[in-house]
Amino acid sequence: MSENNFKKKLKKVNQIKITKKTSITSLMLALNETGFNAKRLAVACEIYEKMIKDPECVKFFGLAGAMVPVGMQSIIHDFIEEGYIDVLVTTGANLTHDIAETLGYHHLQGDINIEDLDDAILHKDQINRIYDVFLPNEVYEGIEDFISKLDIPSKDMAVHEFLKFLGKQLPEDPNSILKIAAEKDVPIFCPAFTDSGLALQIGFHYKKLNLNHFSDMLKLIDLAWDSKKAGVCIIGGGVPKNFIFQSLQFCPTSARYAIQITMDRPEPGGLSGATLSEAISWGKVNEQAEHSMVIVDATIALPLILWYLKSTIK
Amino acid sequence: MSENNFKKKLKKVNQIKITKKTSITSLMLALNETGFNAKRLAVACEIYEKMIKDPECVKFFGLAGAMVPVGMQSIIHDFIEEGYIDVLVTTGANLTHDIAETLGYHHLQGDINIEDLDDAILHKDQINRIYDVFLPNEVYEGIEDFISKLDIPSKDMAVHEFLKFLGKQLPEDPNSILKIAAEKDVPIFCPAFTDSGLALQIGFHYKKLNLNHFSDMLKLIDLAWDSKKAGVCIIGGGVPKNFIFQSLQFCPTSARYAIQITMDRPEPGGLSGATLSEAISWGKVNEQAEHSMVIVDATIALPLILWYLKSTIK
Amino acid sequence: MSENNFKKKLKKVNQIKITKKTSITSLMLALNETGFNAKRLAVACEIYEKMIKDPECVKFFGLAGAMVPVGMQSIIHDFIEEGYIDVLVTTGANLTHDIAETLGYHHLQGDINIEDLDDAILHKDQINRIYDVFLPNEVYEGIEDFISKLDIPSKDMAVHEFLKFLGKQLPEDPNSILKIAAEKDVPIFCPAFTDSGLALQIGFHYKKLNLNHFSDMLKLIDLAWDSKKAGVCIIGGGVPKNFIFQSLQFCPTSARYAIQITMDRPEPGGLSGATLSEAISWGKVNEQAEHSMVIVDATIALPLILWYLKSTIK
């Protein structure tokens, strides 16, 4: 970085104005001329837009965190329906909660003042807490009923094949992630599948089942290998992030676009909070990639990003 | 909390939908039926709206963090112009940066990839860095020129009176915080005024100046004391938060409305990240108050809140 | 909580003194009389000590984060050797790195000023970065050599059985986690095993392998079910935390002791940062349990906890 080149690259910070004419598109354009996480969010929107408009880009999407319980199920559904996701990697918990909602059960909201709660009373009431969102135990009975009636085609099928099978068994629903993914043929990978209430019930009912996790691992590598260009959007971090990133090492050009929305930070050294720049050293992200890591709660960022994309695409 | 009462209070989480018809108002209404920080942000918008619509409410606003450099100057200007702020408490840094922008100087943005920066080169180039925003040293020369020509009416005036005087000396500007506050007679308090580039230049030029900080302290207590109802919105935390809260202990009903937008957390025990519930024990916030603390970058939340308020008020 | 009862429970904060006679034991005793994370860390030490001294307590240990690369391998080894861990749940990454170290390869440290690094150059140099720790690509060749010579007894063995087999194949080593666990018969569970460099190499060499993940899930539930008392220590969070906690729901008395050392926080709603109190609502932690969640980097806490335990046990 020579002095003059750097100075030339600097532009005036935009003092953004909110007016009657503000739209999500104009807001993001304005935030793109500021700094801190506002700018990063706007850049993330811009990168995602490019990913979608780039016909060669295969879009990998990692989803961790209790996004379905908190009301983001339909957001993810729409990302899939609109073609914004080509490959989804998520947690067993989100799939469990997705099935619950799809079967007509619901997560519950209370008050934001969680200081007033008593977890021992909740336990007696059989209400499970996820921060300020709640899941009554009875929901699991409904899931169990659904699971117990499955006619699983093969005891050692790959996890992603099993999840597609599961999606097909579910009733039509305007919000269901598993359903729309099955319909749109978007594969769902779940590397830590057995770490979920869904897998518990499957394991209890089908003792001989041995879903193949290695097939999933190799399949995702194939998908990365075959991608002319790869783009990645990580919500949260965790196993979905690492599972996508270990596969992207096998993509000939690594990820050319990369976004992460998370509250995790790099200093404790975990992969969840590791910078996207660090991923360049591993060959997971291309050194020429456009990338943006936004430190923000996904429940705030996801609706804004979808709103922006629906407003600018087509 | 008895079992039945609690269960009755629980409502279905809303799986939010983003459509062509989504507006900032409809988005916040939808987020209000979810959880985590999305809900808290929506509740914060709702509380601020109530504060504005409550004719008895005196609205105290604490502003910390480099909000002017990052492009939020006009946002704060509009909060004052629209009458959303009755009393502003902020840092000397924001006032320094406000004067710089008002005098026609600018903060600069670079690239979000701050990993590529070299602070030693920046130092040689006389460019000061604030995360991914920059301030060339020459800006301080412009401020100095302005400061050196002041005809300060009294050497021991209260800081807030001096800041009003300063606002009047500044040229007309559509974004200036000091200017609009002087025009709208919104007092600005700055308890750590000498902790700023602005105060440095004032101190160098006016050696005998002894602006009265105790008058400010007592004046803010008077304002709190006289408030039939107090509402408070804290951006960041720091001294502005504590200075407002220590005064609110003298408000007969403490704060009836309280919002905080911050990335600070309670566990390290500092006041910046302390919960609004903790403030109830001190008598700073009323135990019946509506309050919401949102863990989110202010650069993302502030534009959304202003957008919501401009859309719903009047 | 009645007024008088609460007041009676309050004790004077200890203004701790550091002297020539300070030992790790006296330090923790002193910190136990303070507050914030210092007290929580001291309480965590106290709880772990009780877990070890309670003959009925089965000690579950969840380990996430790059603990082996950063130099905590021997710490974990000693926890197992000393009998402080009965069941270990960890990530594939830690096992990969454990094998690398056990085979004589090493992780590398650079300077703490990671601002000076260039990830693109690291990539060309084939040096993978984990914050300020590094792993040259050549290490993977050594692991591959080891993996390629395995004579795996059964293609559908449970993951934890495979990991025990792996431990037995490894050479003697004073720091190895897999080795000491195999020797001491401490089962290692790894629910997201395929999310690791180790699994990648195994998958490439043994195409027909289908290690059984469901057996692991059910086995851990059995271990929890059979525990008269369960104690849990979580380092980091992630899948290891959830996998242990979902099993503890099947422990007749849930966890009676619970510790978590993490930098994750509850507000974003993820399980990693969820409070141990929240786990009571799920029946994962007993409402009478002694528990302490410490917000601190595990690289600082782990050596202190081991030092304390080695000083007080026996």
Added chain:
Amino acid sequence: MSENNFKKKLKKVNQIKITKKTSITSLMLALNETGFNAKRLAVACEIYEKMIKDPECVKFFGLAGAMVPVGMQSIIHDFIEEGYIDVLVTTGANLTHDIAETLGYHHLQGDINIEDLDDAILHKDQINRIYDVFLPNEVYEGIEDFISKLDIPSKDMAVHEFLKFLGKQLPEDPNSILKIAAEKDVPIFCPAFTDSGLALQIGFHYKKLNLNHFSDMLKLIDLAWDSKKAGVCIIGGGVPKNFIFQSLQFCPTSARYAIQITMDRPEPGGLSGATLSEAISWGKVNEQAEHSMVIVDATIALPLILWYLKSTIK
């Protein structure tokens, strides 16, 4: 950074061993060969040791956060008594709490399970909460009694002169910060003095008092200007950090040593969490400086650092 030079700088990560012979000195030496925050803490200890052993180094110490209430008063006292601090910048709150303890009042500790608390009841009981530490209102009556009897020598004295006067009025006490600072002639600066319970009581009793804050600002600049070498240790961040750093811009060689212990992070753009590298661009920290920023709770780090320093110095 050329390829070969970088590779040559890399050293093996030390897999640290905890044994019967472990001491605080050997622990820090071992952690210095690891990574993440463990290494940063060890480097911070090493830098502080160098600062003390460097006869030309003037040691500036910034203290924010509720360190006295939580039991760190004596730690800070000892830093001053041992000569580890030459100039202290802190918050009014810490001084208020220091006076309370010095007058024989105490902060109280409860249980770490703050979920069980009810802030409304605490308010009725007149017990103020600081996370899990408590301060009964009656303490303020004791402070007021002390304040009301002062014979303040001059109504416009500099704040640091007033604080020295205050220190002299206090009774002898083995933990008092104000007392030992007055005795050892270590100046205490408090730029946001009026933001404190102490200043409130002073303001109520001495209506004509106008302590000079600008004198403090200029005095600290003089101290920085006259420093052949400057070293800085920041606990927390906030105004004390900025006040020291703005002065260090006037130190001919900026800070040559810099440590920060904090839970704040750079991404939200505030000065508290800004990296020490960023301070190089401003000329606050020298580009050749040894510096270490440790993301850790100060209540854990401070006792360890003092323990290390007392063990290695002399």
